[in-house]
Amino acid sequence: MADISKISRRVEALRRDATERDQRHQTVFDARSQKLDNIAPGSMPDAWPRPITANAIDTAARQLAENLAPLPSINCSTGVMSSERAKKFVARKTKVAYSYVIDSNLKSKMPTGCDWYLTYGAMPIVVEPDFKTGRPRLRIDNPMKHYAERDLAGNVTSYTTVWREPARQLASKFPDYAAAILGGDQPYGRQTDGDTELELIKYCDKDSYVLYMPERSNLVLMETPNLFGKCPVAIAQKPMWDDQERGQFDDVIWPSLARNRMAMLGLQATQQTVRAPLAIPTDVQRIPFGDDAVIRTNSPEKIRRVGTDMPQAAWQQEAMLQQEVMRGTRTPGSATGDVDASIITGRGVDALNGGYDIQVATGQLMIGTALEQALEIAFEMDEKFWPDAKKTVSGVINGTPFEESYTPSKDIKGNYRVSVSYGFASGMNPNQALVFLLQLRGDQLVPRDFVQRQLPMDVDVAQLQAQVDVEQVTDALKQGIFAMLSSAGIMAQQGMDPTQVLAQAASIIEMREKGASMHEAILKAFQPEPKPAAADPMAALMGGDPGAGGGALPGMDPSTGAPGGVAPGQAGMGQGGAPDLMSMLAGLTSSGKPSMSTSVKRQVPA
Secondary structure, three states: OOOHHHHHHHHHHHHHHOHHHHHHHHHHHHHHOOOHHHHOOOOOOOOOOOOOOOOHHHHHHHHHHHHHOOOOEEEOOOOOOOOHHHHHHHHHHHHHHHHHHHHOOHHHHHHHHHHHHHHHOEEEEEEEEEOOOOEEEEEEOOOOOEEEEEOOOOOEEEEEEEEEEEHHHHHHHOHHHHHHHHOOOOOHHHOOOOOOEEEEEEEEEOOEEEEEEHHHOOEEEEEEEOOOOOOOEEEEEOOOOOOOOOOOOOOOHHHHHHHHHHHHHHHHHHHHHHOOOEEOOOOOOOOOOOOOOOOOOOOHHHOEEOOOOOOHHHHHHHHHHHHHHHHHHOOOHHHOOOOOHHHOOHHHHHHHHHHHHHHHHHHHHHHHHHHHHHHHHHHHHHHHHOOOOOEEEEEEEOOEEEEEEEOHHHHOOOOOOOEEEOOOOOOOOHHHHHHHHHHHHHOOOOOHHHHHHOOOOOOOHHHHHHHHHHHHHHHHHHHHHHHHHHOHHHHHHOOOOOHHHHHHHHHHHHHHHOOOOHHHHHHHHOOOOOOOOOOOHHHHHOOOOOOOOOOOOOOEOOOOOOEOOOOOOOOOOOHHHOOOHHHHOOOEOOOOOEOOOOOOOOOOOO
């Protein structure tokens, strides 16, 4: 049984230490929701209860969060894997880690979490056991009014969240305490309306989970021991120069308010100019109004509106405030498409996006570290709560569906190490990453497999490479057929019959029209016809039955197997059976001189 008084004092001390941070969180929340009267009362006129300028803070936060939101790749390898068994162990564990992310639906929750990370300077990831499905779940918590304690190693030892809910909803969630929540045990004047929001505090440490209401004398609504033995929370924090969490837009609120105030003054000046009083000469006795009204006077040039001239410094001040807001949000003009034509070059745009890309890379580093810690906690929780349960997980990794069965005690075995990576092109936009990859590949600095795995898109590398290989081989087959068809004329000139080649090409076209694939059509078109059995072994060796005339190549004598016009026994010799020069010089006399004698020998087979 937890000591609620001790927990309450501990939480109140944490809240006192974070008072300044909570005020900044509330201020930036009001700025993004455009509740400027909560920040600067009386700054908005009654006619314009909302700002007339774009919400630069909200726009910058959403755009940068969308760049941070894509999930990284996960790898459970602990080093160089030399055996096939180790590779299978790592592959199965990696699929389990992906299943944690998929089942927790982190892909759709990451944009909101990254938005909180930028706005409030933190993104807590809470790992909770789901006993209904027997799986751990990852949940991104709202960092407003969260309070964490850490040990010397940076691990979270206690985690507290504070929020408010209507009393009616709390009474329906906890019917056993409905009377105490609604104040039924209090006098009539001190009872609580159902729409009144009451404060709740959820506290977690290595020993217990406690949910209580400080406004009801620390009424404990729920208490359960922490069987996990540690606080299952990992927090991604923005880099800090002091001990306080600071969002990216804390210092941009007041320049944004000043910019809106300058826009309001300009609107007011424009309105006064349009509705300024009319100055007329003294000889005008009547002033008609309406369309096509006629004013009779001897000095019409003196009829005018009394205008209000805006000083030039006012427009300069408004431009300066706009630049300060963009500088404070660290958003370049190219990120929103507002680029001056004078710098529309590759080098100019890269210079503008330099700081923006660094923000993305730094955010991915901090969020990736927290995600690693959360997945390690999930592995440990899975093994501790369900060690011998055989589970089946499924999902999609890099575009490839998978289904894997595992047992935590067998397939985790105390190895909780996980690494996440956003790729070497972290912080680059997709166009820059593609150009960089092509340059590395063009100089043969990296293999093709590395380039495919670093593509800024979700692909199955093995399947992608198989499709590329099939396309390349198909193209090679086509080029071979084209070359064979182009030599049909030469074959006809040499006395060969090209009709067979043409018929095979026509057969390929016919089969392709019927829906056959290219390689299947080629295999069927060039499939050799079965040869009849030869009675004479010598005839079979020479290519078939001489009488049938089949089996011989075009231009060859089927009776001898030699080219046409060559006498039997003279194949490979010179014209007319003359020996070649090599045979003539092959003989040597006893003195070492070449024998220049030659002879003609004719042989006729028996």
